[in-house]
Amino acid sequence: MDVARRGFLRGRFRSVTAESRPPWALAEAAFLDRCSRCDACVTACPTGVVRVGDGGYPTIDFSRGECTFCGDCVTACETGALRREADAPAWTMKARLGDACVARKGVECRICGENCEAGAIRFRPALGGISRPEMNEGICTGCGACVAPCPVGAIAVSNPMEGQQ
Structure with missing residues (x-):
């Protein structure tokens, strides 16, 4: 299901822009399909920049600090919504x-x-x-x-x- 439709189903009638996801997140559509919103990545983040965002999905909040690219969020993710691949950058941000x-x-x-x-x-x-x-x-x-x-x-x-x- 596309991101805009997910927003509509949550009672939002405006277009929904993709939030910044944790490092090594799958492409947005695949991420939303895989992520169970268990908050394991939020709990695992040692700097606290991964937080619960819109719809319960994890997002990044740099007002809390920086991402050290430690990979703890990936290790905690059991659904594969975050997947660290060899030589792949954490993100393009x-x-x-x-x-x-x-x-x-x-x-x-x-x-x-x-x-x-x-x-x-x-x-x-x-x-x-x-x-x-x-x-x-x-x-x-x-x-x-x-x-x-x-x-x-x-x-x-x-x-x-x-x-x-």
């Missing part, structure tokens, strides 16, 4: 710096870069001004470590294809 970024507005702030272990957020010096953040999506793992520390909520982690629909 990437962090994006929004317009509210204070460093882009000339206020000194480097919190996102300081929390980015992968080094995907770097600061380019500007002559006579504040260094500006630059995101290297090729390096970004989508872990979300930059999201919660941002003082103005200027960072979001999402699938790069979501904004192109």
